Amino acid sequence: MMKKLLSVVFLLLSFLSFSQNTPLSNKATVSIFTCGRGNELYTTFGHTAIRIKDENTNLDVVYNYGAFDFNTENFYLKFVKGDLQYFINASSYNDFIYEYQMEKREVIEQTLNFSPTQKQELFDLLNASLFSEERSYTYKFIDRNCTTMVVEKINKMIGKELIQKVDDTSISYRELLYPYFANHFYYKLGINIIFGAKTDNKAVKLFLPSELMHSLDKAKINGIPLVIKKETLIQGNELESGFSFVDSIYFIALLLLLLVVTNKKKVFVTYLFVAGLLGLFLSLVGLYSLHKELLWNYNALLFNPLFLLLPFLKGKWFKKLIQTCFVFLGIYSLLLLTKPHVWLMLPFIAATAYMLWKLQKSERK
Numbered sequence: 001m002m003k004k005l006l007s008v009v010f011l012l013l014s015f016l017s018f019s020q021n022t023p024l025s026n027k028a029t030v031s032i033f034t035c036g037r038g039n040e041l042y043t044t045f046g047h048t049a050i051r052i053k054d055e056n057t058n059l060d061v062v063y064n065y066g067a068f069d070f071n072t073e074n075f076y077l078k079f080v081k082g083d084l085q086y087f088i089n090a091s092s093y094n095d096f097i098y099e100y101q102m103e104k105r106e107v108i109e110q111t112l113n114f115s116p117t118q119k120q121e122l123f124d125l126l127n128a129s130l131f132s133e134e135r136s137y138t139y140k141f142i143d144r145n146c147t148t149m150v151v152e153k154i155n156k157m158i159g160k161e162l163i164q165k166v167d168d169t170s171i172s173y174r175e176l177l178y179p180y181f182a183n184h185f186y187y188k189l190g191i192n193i194i195f196g197a198k199t200d201n202k203a204v205k206l207f208l209p210s211e212l213m214h215s216l217d218k219a220k221i222n223g224i225p226l227v228i229k230k231e232t233l234i235q236g237n238e239l240e241s242g243f244s245f246v247d248s249i250y251f252i253a254l255l256l257l258l259l260v261v262t263n264k265k266k267v268f269v270t271y272l273f274v275a276g277l278l279g280l281f282l283s284l285v286g287l288y289s290l291h292k293e294l295l296w297n298y299n300a301l302l303f304n305p306l307f308l309l310l311p312f313l314k315g316k317w318f319k320k321l322i323q324t325c326f327v328f329l330g331i332y333s334l335l336l337l338t339k340p341h342v343w344l345m346l347p348f349i350a351a352t353a354y355m356l357w358k359l360q361k362s363e364r365k
Contacts, residue, residue: 024120031110032150034047035100038105046210049150050153052126066146083138086139107236121157122157137149165205192299193303194297199293276304302329
């Protein structure tokens with residue numbers, strides 16, 4: 001064990017010494033990798049990395065700002081809170097590309113038209129991050145991730161906002177993200193339930209790997225295209241697709257329909273109570289989390305925390321609560337009319353409205 005530890009330390013020290021003392025040659029190249037999407041949730045949007053290659057010094061290293069440690073204490077709590085630390089790491093080109101070959105995920109390389117001085121400066125900036133306090137950064141879904149960090153480093157090296165978003169900025173973040181979950185219904189449902197009002201803002205921030213690739217294609221330095229070469233290193237397979245009844249809105253609609261046709265007050269109150277627990281979570285997590293995407297979540301108007309009072313009220317107070325919940329449900333329905341996830345939430349709206357109506361009707365009797 002001690003030998004392995006010493007070997008790792010020696011390797012890191014050797015690389016640090018090399019990166020600080022050996023300048024890049026005129027044959028050095030800088031390129032951006034845009035990696036395709038995978039089937040795991042954390043690979044849904046793809047990945048961005050920077051490659052620096054120098055044939056004269058046998059250097060071929062890939063810098064990756066998307067590393068994180070599953071063994072971090074309270075990993076999921078920190079992820080939800082928004083203070084999970086991601087970090088930059090460096091690996092050989094062969095090690096990096098092997099993972100994508102095994103997963104058969106597409107990798108596109110764009111070689112950038114930088115001067116030798118710019119390449120050296122970017123190389124130094126990346127190594128400074130790798131071996132300093134800058135190595136770690138607090139991950140933010142839209143504002144700070146593997147793509148935004150690469151954009152930040154390149155713009156810092158250039159000294160101006162060279163890379164700017166060229167994709168459609170008239171749509172919302174929610175609309176932009178929606179197609180990425182085409183093959184994963186429950187991911188799509190969960191993301192659209194937990195995301196709040198910020199994701200309905202115009203998608204002006206460049207934060208997705210594919211957006212960076214498109215922006216690089218359009219970027220120019222002094223009128224000269226920034227990308228001098230673009231090639232596909234790994235063709236990649238298309239994500240698995242195909243209809244699954246269980247993994248679809250129809251399955252959710254069927255479950256809700258089965259609850260509705262029971263026509264039992266206890267069933268309705270139990271469902272609404274559980275929905276209220278979810279609404280309470282949506283309301284509180286926005287206050288707890290540093291992820292601004294979770295703040296001001298209007299889905300709490302559908303999964304209303306007021307439902308938690310239903311088992312404990314009777315008579316006029318029960319009826320007043322039902323009427324209040326109907327008002328909130330109406331407001332939610334109006335808010336959702338222009339949102340892309342309206343069809344996702346429609347079965348929940350219909351089932352909730354029916355249950356509230358039946359509960360109100362039974363209380364009158």
